[in-house]
Structure formats: C-alpha cells, structure tokens
Amino acid sequence: MRPSRALTAAAAAVAVLLPGVTGCAPEGGAEARTPSAPATASPQATASPTASSASSASSAPAAPAASTPAPHTPAAxxxxxxxxxxxxxxxxxxxxxxxxxxxxxxxxxxxxxxxxGQEFTVTLRNGNTRSYRSLLLAFQLEIMPGGTGGWVLERWDRAAGSWRHADLRIANDVMPPSMYAGGSSLARDAVSVRRYRLRAETGAAPGPNPLMVSLIDTAHDTRHSYAYVPQTTLAP
Structure with missing residues (x-):
C-alpha cells in the first residue's frame, strides 16, 4: 500500500506546481504572443533633442528674404x-x-x-539726279546785213569785282557741241546765277537779233539746254 500513496502524493505535488509552471511558459507559449508595451521615454530625454534643435536653429544664420518680383504689366x-x-x-x-x-x-x-551795255542774268538750277563737272554757256548772234560793227559781251567777275570779256559767236550756222571745251562744275541741287551785259558797237546793224544761249556739257559733248533773250539794236 505504500507505493500507491507515494504515487498519489507525487501526483498531488505535480498538480500544485502546474499553475506556476504555466506562468513561466517558454517564448513559444500563449503568453509569448502578447507584445509587451513599448518603453516610455522619460520627459528629460524627450526635451533634450528638442532643446538642441531649437538651439541649432537659433545659432544658424537667417536665410535672406526672397525678393518679390515686380508684377508684370502686359503691354496695351x-x-x-x-x-x-x-x-x-x-x-x-x-x-x-x-x-x-x-x-x-x-x-x-x-x-x-x-x-x-544792258545787263541780263543766266540762272542754272541743278536737280537731285546728278552733278556736272564741265558746263559751258555758249552765246551767239546772227550776222545782220548792212552793218559795219558788231556787239560785245562781258561777264561779271565777282572775285575780281569787275567786268571781263566773254566769248560771243557771230554766225548763221550752229556750232557742234563737240567743238566746245572748258566749263565749270555744278553740284546736285546747286544754283548758279551769272551776270552778263551786252552792248552794240558803233556801226552795228539795226533791227531785232535775239541773243541765243546754249548750255553745253563739254564732258559728254552734248547741248543740254537752249534759250534766248529778245534783243533789238536801235537805229543810230
């Protein structure tokens, strides 16, 4: 009978110890599946990083303020x-x-x-198309029958302040432009006013005899213009 009692006493001891064993279950037990609450940081630990960040922020140089661009006004x-x-x-x-x-x-x-003598003027007005380097005024009177004298033409020399002899052809034919030489220049848009005077010598034939004037471009052997002044030699 003693062995049975021993077994019963052993079983009772085991039953008493089972609740304590269950509380100390290994990691694979039911209690191991319950997560433990996370550790709460102390107030001092939490405040320390914040204070450090604030200190760093206050010691860092302030960033320059961004300039605001002027508003763009579209063109009207x-x-x-x-x-x-x-x-x-x-x-x-x-x-x-x-x-x-x-x-x-x-x-x-x-x-x-x-x-x-009596005066007259010749006016040259150039245009804006070209200039000239050799312009010559050619004067001519026709031969009048019954006369023993002629006519004298003079040109006013502004630089010398006196009258000077000018060429006057007495003939009934026309002289070709290629037979003339000399002349003066005339720029574009330039105006040239020239004074002349004509007088009749003693014995000049009376009657109307127009004074013919030709403008010769001797550089190109051409007669550019032609005009005349009515002239009458009075009877003596």
Missing amino acids: RPSAGTPAPSKSPSRPPVPTYLSMSLSAPGGQLSLKPGGP
Missing part, C-alpha cells in the same frame, strides 16, 4: 475693333533735273550803237 493691345496704325513706307524723292533760265529788265534788251 489695341482692341479688336481698332485697327493698328500702319507705318507708311518712305518714298524716294521726286527726281529733278538741270534747267536754265534767262532774265533781262523788261524782258528784252534794247541797245543803242555806241551806247552803254
């Missing part, structure tokens, strides 16, 4: 109903050309043989 555009102004294209100047004109007091010359 004409409304749809208002047409945009158009630029008129520049036009080339109207071409002008060389011209010659004669002028005398009263529009004509009335000469008395052996008397004083």
